[in-house]
Amino acid sequence: MPQITRDQVRVPADVMPESRDEYIENYLKATRGTGRLMLFACDQKIEHLNKDFYGEGIDIADAEPQHLFEIGRQGVCGVLAGQRGLIAQYAADYPEINYLVKMNSKTNLVGTKQDDPYSPQLYDLDAVLAMREAGVNVVGIGYTIYLGSEYESTMMAEAGELIAQAHANGLLVVLWIYPRGKAVTAEKDPALIAGAAGVALCLGADFVKVNPPKPEDGTASAEALKVATMASGRTGLVCAGGSTVDAETFLTQLYDQIHTGGAVGNATGRNIHQRSLDEAVRLTKAISAITLADYSVADALAVFKGEKDFSL
Secondary structure (H helix, E strand, O other), X not given: OOOOOHHHOOXXXXXXXXXXXXXXXXXXXXXXXXXXXXXXXXXXHHHOXXXXXXXXXXXXXXXXXXXXXXXXXXXXXXXXXXEHHHHHHHHHHOOOOOEEEEOEOOOOOOOOOOOOOOOOEOOOHHHXXXXXXXXOOEEEXXXXXXXXXXXXXXXXXXXXXXXXXXXXXXXXXXEEEEEOOOOOOOOOOHHHHHHHHHHHHHHOOOEEEXXXXXXXXXXOHHHHHHHHHHHOOXXXXXXXXXXXXXXXXXXXXXXHHHHOOOOOEEEEOHHHHOOOHHHHHHHHHHHHHHHHHOOOHHHHHHHHOOOOOOOO
């Protein structure tokens, strides 16, 4: 199992000396001491409204938001990412979970044909720091940027300021960056995905979440991802999990993203929480077996099926 020591954590220069130890501690918590990120994305209740949590093909357990936190407690995750209010409502009952507070969000009701996407900042960092001061185990923040939107400059400015403030206070930052808007004709173009990765680096993010590229020349997605992971430099790149697929397909894609594409983990939401609690917990363990412990797909699938145990 890959492990890093405190001395091996690369601390950005914008982390204040008095916050250095806290940054290192948060980094080790979020990556489970491996330097790799297993992010459980739970921000879709604003992003996609209730259609991701109730309906055909979705286990009825997902209709209750507490399902997310039970998965976080019983499963193996690095961080649970969600909006401040969602975390505030449940964190007292789930103090052991590492939380990443999503600082901006928008619904999907306004499409790009009506207006270019803009995801506004919902609260300032002081509100998050106050929650941390109250005892919530906040290890980082997250922010979404839509590159190519006519509002991209506003989102980049908000993200840049938040990253500086978060680092100064010892918190990690994960950026969600998606090319999207009327100026973008192919949201998953490999060159655009690599461009998004480079923007995250220049803004100072610790990790960036991008969509897996979709090359038009027949190149495998994981192979095309190599360019993006090079572009991201010292910002760790992880891929979005997307809509729910069967476990073997998902685990194979994840393995290829890490071992062929150079990703340093995963960011998965629907593929986990749309399942029953038992199945979701087993899938977090299978995902973490690949992400955090370098299991093969076959061994991770055995974890998912309950034929092999996994814990950290």
